[in-house]
Amino acid sequence: MTQNNRLSGGQIDRNTTVNFRFDNRSYTAHPGDTLASALLANDVRLIGRSFKYHRPRGLLTAGSEEPNGIVELRAGNRQEPNTRATTIEMFDGLEAQSQNCWPSLKFDALGVNDLFSNFLSAGFYYKTFMWPAAFWEKVYEPIIRRAAGLGSLSMEADPDEYDKGFRHCDLLIIGAGPSGLMAALTAGRAGADVILADEDFRFGGRLNSESFSVDDQSASDWAAQAVAELSSMPNVRLMTRTTVIGAFDHGIYGAVERTGDHVATLPAGKPRQILWRIYTKKALLCAGATERPIAFENNDRPGIMMASALRTYANRFAVTASQRVAIFTNNDDGHRTAADLHAKGVHICAVVDVREDAPVNYDYEVLRGAQVVNTKGRLGLTFVEVALPDGSTRTLECGALGVSGGWNPNVHLTCHQRGRPVWNDDLAAFVPGSNLPVGLTVAGAANGVMSTQGALQSGMDGAVEAMELSGKLPDLPEAEDAAVSQKPFWYVEGCKRAWLDQQNDVTVKDVKLSYQEGFRSVEHLKRYTTLGMATDQGKTSNISALAIMAEVAGKSIPETGTTIFRPPYTPVPISTFAGRMKGQEFHPTRLTPSHYWAKERGAVFVEVGNWLRAQWFPLPSETHWRESVDREVRQTRASVGVCDCTTLGKIDVQGTDAAAFLNRVYANGFAKLAVGKTRYGLMLREDGMAMDDGTAARLAEDHFVVTTTTANAVSVYRHMEFVRQCLFPDMDVQLISTTESWAQYAVAGPNSRKLLQKIVDPEFDISNEAFPFMGCGNITVCGGLRARLFRISFSGELAFEIAVPSRYGDALMRRLMTEGEEFGVVPYGTEALGVMRIEKGHAAGNELNGTTTALNLGMGKMVSKKKDSIGSILSEREALVEPDVLRMVGIKPVSSEEKITAGGHLMNSTGPVDAAHDQGYVTSAAYSPILNSSIGLGFLKDGANRMGEKMRLVSPLTDLTVEVEIVSAHFVDPEGDRLRA
Amino acid sequence: MIINHPLLGPRDASEFTYLGDASLINRPDWQADNAAEAFYEYGYVRDNPAGKHQELWFHEAGDRSWLVVTRDTTTHEISKVELARDVARARGRSK
C-alpha cells in the first residue's frame, strides 16, 4: 500500500523507507514518523474500539493525551497493551495489533453493546445483577470481565532490562517547547546546571507543528538550532524521550527515559527504560497546553480529530488524515489548521465556527455562527451535518473533521502535591494555582501564556526568576504574538450521545444523569461515570465534563469544582519502577564463608532473610531429607558436628560504660560478668515483649561481643544505637557490627573438644578446667591465625563456637572436616540445628514471635527488678502476668507414630473444639531421632502447671487431631550435664 | 523526601529508617511512683499532630546517626534537623 496521504515537507527522513505491520498488513513509513502518522499516511483511520460500547475508534490527537488510538505493540513476551500510537516512534519491523475487538477490528461482536447503550447508562450495574446472589461470581461478573479490559498481556515474563538512575541539577526544565528551550538557553548561557527533559523524541514541542517562523527561520529550524547550542553546553543535560512523571517531596522529580522503545531489538545489557530520580534545587514546568474537543452528536467517529493534531500531522509528519477536511472551532486556532492544510493542498470543505464574528477567509468557506450537529460514517467519518444560524442545515462530505474547543494548560505536575489549579476566564481554562510544589514555577502555555512570543518571554523570565539571574540576558527572537480569541463553547445543545471521554464512552447524557442522581461533586461524577479514569486520565475530557456539570447545576465552573491530577503524568510500565530488583536480584544474596565449600558438598540451601544457609548435607545414598537430618543430629550428639553460624549478628560493644549499657538493653544483668566469660542475654522491647536473645562475651573490662539472632541482627543494632544516642547519650559506649568480619562455626558434640584440640595452637588450653562452659577468649589456630573461641551450646551438647577472619572460613571448614575424619565429623545444616534446639527446648524465632514475654517463655525470673532495663516496667501489666498466661511447654504425641504439627492448636482432652476453648498453640515441631518421636514446643495457658496432662492437638486446616502429652520443653539432657562435660 | 543531615547535608529519606515521635527520647524514670502509668503513656499515647512534628529518623544507610527531624505532617516541609544525641542531652538525658 502506498502512502497516498503524504504531503510535502515535514520533519521525516524521506530518503529512508521502513516497513511496519498493523493487524498483519504491511505498510511503509519513514523515520521521524510515529505509528499514528504512518497509519494516517497509509489512509488507515480505524485503529481500535472503545471500552464500553466497542464503538469504532481512530486517532483523536497527535500526542501523549491520546485516548483512542491505542494498540498492542510488538509481539510474544514483548507485547505491550494499550500503547498510544501517537507516541510510538516508527522503526523498521514495527508490529502492532488493534485491541478490545473480536473477531476483528472491522467487525466487532461486542459492537452490539452500542445498540443497547441506552440500557448501559452510567452506573447501571449498581442497580442490577443482584438476583440471585450466587449469580454474580458465576454468571454476571465473568461476562463483564471478559467484555471489559482493553489490551491483553502476553502472560510471559517481561524479558527486558530496566535501570534506575539518580541525577542532581540546579534547574530541571520540564518540556522543550518554545518556553522550555528559551528557559534552557537563558539558564544554560548563565552557567546554571540544567536538565532539559521532554517526552518527545524531537525537541521543539509545538514549534515542530507550526508553519510560522521564529526570527527569520522556520519555527522547527529555530528549535533545532537552539538544541544544537544547548547540546554544546557542558552544564546542560538534554534528555529526549524522557517524561517527567511526577513531582515528589522536596524537589525530587520522577522521570522515565525510554532508551530502547524506538529500536526493534535492544543491544545486550542495555535497558529498555530508565527511571530517573532527579534531585532539583528548582524546576520550571514548560509542559505546554492540550487542545480540548467540543462535544456534539456522534463526535467520536474515526476521522474526527483535534484541529491542532491535524496541523501537527500536516506540518511535522507531512500527513493528512484525509484529502477532504472540515474544521469545527470556537476560536482562531482552528483557522490556523485550515490555512496550513489548505497551503499543503488539502481541500478544506469549510470552517464551522460558532462565533458570528469569526474571521473570514477567501481560500475556503467559513460558516460563521454555525455548529456541527451530527456526523455519519460507520467505521470512519464520511459526512458532517452543520446547523447554520438561519436554522437551515448543510451537509459536508469529508473524511476528517478538525475540532478546536480552545486550549487547557498542562497543569498536571502542579497538582501532584494536592495543589489546585484556578479558573481563568479569559482562557476559559484552569491555570496553575498558588500552592505549587516547593521550588516549582510554571512558564509558557502551561501557565496560560498562549502565544509563541509570550512563551519565549515567559520561559526566559522563568529561568531568570528560578536561578535569580542578573546581568545581560539573551535577545528574544521574534515570533507570532496573537491574542487568544475564543468563545467558550463546550457542547452542542440538544445532542444526546455526544462523547466526552471517548475511551470509556462517557457522554454528555451520562454527566446529566450523574447530576440527576445526586453525584454532583467532581469526584462523584468521575467515580460514577468513570469519566477520566481511562488510560488518558481525562486529559481531553475532564474540563468539558466539568463545564457541563456546572451548566446543569447552574453554577460557575470554579464553584462546581476543580479536577486535579495524580502521578504519573503518563502511564509507566510496572517493570520500570522495579528496575533490576527482580528475579534473583529482588534482594541481595548474602553468602556464608563456607558457602562454596557447602556447594561442593551438594548441600541443600535455604533462604534465611537475605542469607543462603545450608539446610542439610545429603549423602548420595540418601533419598529423603529426613534421612540426612536424622543422621546429622545423631552423629553430632554421638560424636561431633560442625555448623556455619556466621549469620548470627555480631555487635562489638566497647567503652568504659559497655557493661552498664548491656545492663540496660538486656533484661538480665551483665555488670558482674567476669572477663573471659559469656552469658545468655534476653532483650525485651520497651513494651515488655521479648525482642531477641543471644550471648554476650566479655573479652575485656570495656569490651563485649554480643550476638543476635540472624533475623534481628539489623533491628537489634538499630535499637542499641537508639538506646545509646537517644536514651543514654553520655554513656561511653561504642557499637559496630562485626557480623561479616568473622566466620563463626559451631563445633558440637562429645568429641568437639578433641577435634578442636587438633587445630587450636598448643599454647591454648581448652580443657574443661581451663576453658569451662560459657568460657571465651582470643586464641590462635593452625599455626598462628588469630581466632576467637566461645564455649556456648545451642544443641545442648559439649560445644564451642570458633571464629576466624572470614577469608579463612572456607579453609577452616575444610580443615575441620579433614581433622575430624577420625571422629566421623559431620557438617550439619539449619534443619538439624532446629531439631537439636527443639530437643533442648531453646526458644527461637517461632517462639520469639513478638507477642511473648519472658514469663511466657519460661524466663520470667531473668527479668531483673533491681535495675533499669528496657521493657521491665511494661512487662508487668496486669494481663501479662495473669495466673493462666501462656507458658512455653514441650509437647509429644501419646503414640510415637503420631506427628506434631506446628501451627496446631491445643484443646482439652474432652469438650468442644472451637476458638472459645482454645488452650494454646504449637510453635515448633520436629522429629527427634534421639527420642524416636515427633516433638514440639508451644504455648499453653498456665502451661507450667499442666505437665503430664493429656490434650488434643487439633489442626483442622491440615485435617489432623492427635492426642498429646504436655511435657517439659527440655526433652534432652534437662540437667545440662552434657554441655558441662 | 530529602533530609538535610546536620553533618552530611541533603540525603534521600530512603537512606533512613523512621521510628516515630521524638517524645520517645523522654523515657520515664523506672523508679517513679507512677512508673507504670508513665511508661504506658510513653509507649502508647501520641500527639499525632497535623502540623509540625518532631520525629526520630535513623540514618541506616548512612552514618548511623539518630536524627530529630521537625517536619510538617500536612506539607512534609522540614524546618529543622538535629542530632538526636544533642537533643537528648538538651532534654537532660545523660547515663
Next chain:
Amino acid sequence: MRYSGFRVIKEALTGHKGWKPVWRDPEPKDHYDIIVIGGGGHGLATAHYLSKVYGQRNVAVVEKGWIGGGNVGRNTTIVRSNYMLDGNEPFYEFSMKLWEGLEQDLNYNAMMSQRGIINLFHTDGQRDAYIRRGNAMILNGADAELLDAEHVRKEHPYLNFDDARFPIKGGLVQRRGGTARHDAVAWGFARSADSHGVDIIQNCEVTGLRIENGKCLGIETSKGFIGANKVGCAVAGNSGRVMGMAGMRLPIESHVLQAFVSEGLKPVLPSVITYGAGHFYVSQSDKGGLVFGGDIDGYNTYAQRGNLPVVEDVCEGGVSLMPMIGRARLLRMWGGVMDMSMDGSPIIDRTPVEGLYFNGGWCYGGFKATPASGHCFAHLLAKDEPHPTATAYRLDRFRTGRMIDEKGVGNQPNLH
C-alpha cells in the same frame, strides 16, 4: 426507589427521567439523637445499621467534604476474614457474613466478588504461622485452605516459580475472600441510610465538640452547632484531629498508604494475591485494572500522597512475584491516610467523655471491616454496650496489656 434489572430497562425506555437522587441533600436539624462524624464507609455503615437494625431514625451523618471521599474511596477493595487472634477473627468473620448478604440488604450492587484470596508463604516459619492462622480461622467458623507449591502453581501458573529469589512454598487460601466495588459500598450504605431517614450532611466540617461537665452535647460545624444525645466519631485517618477537639490523645499515628492501578487489561488474575516475601498485594478489578499496593510510606503524615521509594518497593515485589505484569503500565497512584494503631488492631469503644464514642485505628484494614464496624458501632451507640464480636477493641487495652498484635511488632505503628 427500588433498583432492579426491570427498573433499568424501564428507565432506559423512558429516557432515564425517573431516576431520583441516591440521597437527599438536607440542611442539618438543631438536634439529633445520634450524630455520626464522618461520611466514609464506616460512618455511613453505622448510619445504615443504626436506622435499619437498631431502629434509630433521628440520626445524622456529618461529612467535611463529599461522602465516600476518604479511605473507602481510595483503598484496594480487598475483603477477607483471615485473621489469627481471638480478638479479631470473630469480628472479621461477622463482617464477611454481612458482606455476603450486602447487595440484598442494601438493594445496591456493590459487586462483592468472592473470587478468593491467597497469602503466599516462602519459608517454613511463615508456613507454621499460616497454619496457626488457618486453624484459628476454621475454629472461628471461617473457611481456610492450605495449598502446597504444586497446587498454587496449578491455580496461578503465571507466578514466578522458576527464577524466584524467595521460592513460593505454598499459600493460605480463603475462598470466600475477594473484592468489592469500594465507591459503591459507600453509596449503597448512604442510599439505604437516607431511605431510613438518616440526614447525610455533606460539606459540613466539624470544627469543635461541645463538651460540658464531661458530657458531649453536640458538635460545632461550618454550618453551626448541631446538638446530639450521642456523638460517634468514625473518621479513621483523622481520628487524632477530631478526638483532639475533645482533648484526647490516642494510641494512634496517622500514616499514608499508597495504592496503584494499572491500565485496563483483559482478565489475568483470578483472585486476590498477597506476596509473602515482598510488600505487594494485587487483584484485578472488573474494569480490568490491576489494583495493587504494599507498605505504608512509614512516616507520620496527613497528606494524601506518598513518595517514590515505596512505589518502587511495591513494583519490585510485583515484578518479582509475577514477572508477566512487567509490561502493564501503572496508570495512577494515590494515597490514603491511615489510623495506624499501636497494635495494628482497631478501637470501637466509649471514651472518657460521656456521650462521645470512638471508632478508629483501622490501620490499612478498614475496608473489609466496613459492614461489621458499622454494625458494631451502631450497637455500641444504640445500646451503650459493645457488640459481642467487638469486645476486645477497647481503648484501654494498652494500659492493661491486652494488645491484639497480629504481626507481633509491638508499639510501633508503622510496622503493623
Next chain:
Amino acid sequence: MHDLVAITALGGVEPRVDTIGGVTCTEVPGVALASVAARIGQETKATKALAKLIGVPAPGIGQHAGDPVTAFWAGPDQWMIEAPFDTHEDLADQVKPALGDAASVTEQTDGWTRFDLSGDQIPAVLELLCTLDLRKIETGSVGRCSIHHIGCFVLCRSPDEYSIYGPRSSAGSLHHAIISALRSAL
C-alpha cells in the same frame, strides 16, 4: 605462620577483574580495615592520635586522607582505617596502641569487600547505582550510600579512580550490580 588459604569475597583464589567500555572493575582483597571510634570526651585526643597514625590530619566529614595507611570518615567521631593487607593483616592490633584509651578499635578487615573502578566516565556508571550527588564527589571524598539495597562506601581517589566498599557476604550481588551498570552505561 598459619597454613590456611584465604579466598576472596567472590570465592576465588585470585581477585576478579572485569573491563567493560573502558572502565575496569577490580576486586581488591589486599586491604586491611579497622574502625576507630572516639571514646566519650576523648574526641580531640583520638583525632590527634589518628592524625599521627596516618601522617596527615584526621579526615573530616565525607573525606578520606593518608597514604599508605589511610583513614576515611564513617560517622560522628568514627573512622575506618585502611592499610595494605600484606603488611597490616593485624591492623586492629597495630592501631590499638596508637589510640590507647582515646578510642575503641575494632577489626573490620573481612567485614567488607572492595571493588575498584578505574577509567573515565565512572560517574555515568555511579549515577545508575547510588543517589550520591556526583557533582560534589571529588578526589578525597567518601560517601556512604545504598547500592541495590546494599549499604556501601564510595571513595573517590581521583577523577578516574573510585573504590566501592560493600559488605563481604553480599559481594556477589554488589559485583553483579556494578557490572550491570557498566554494561548499561558504557
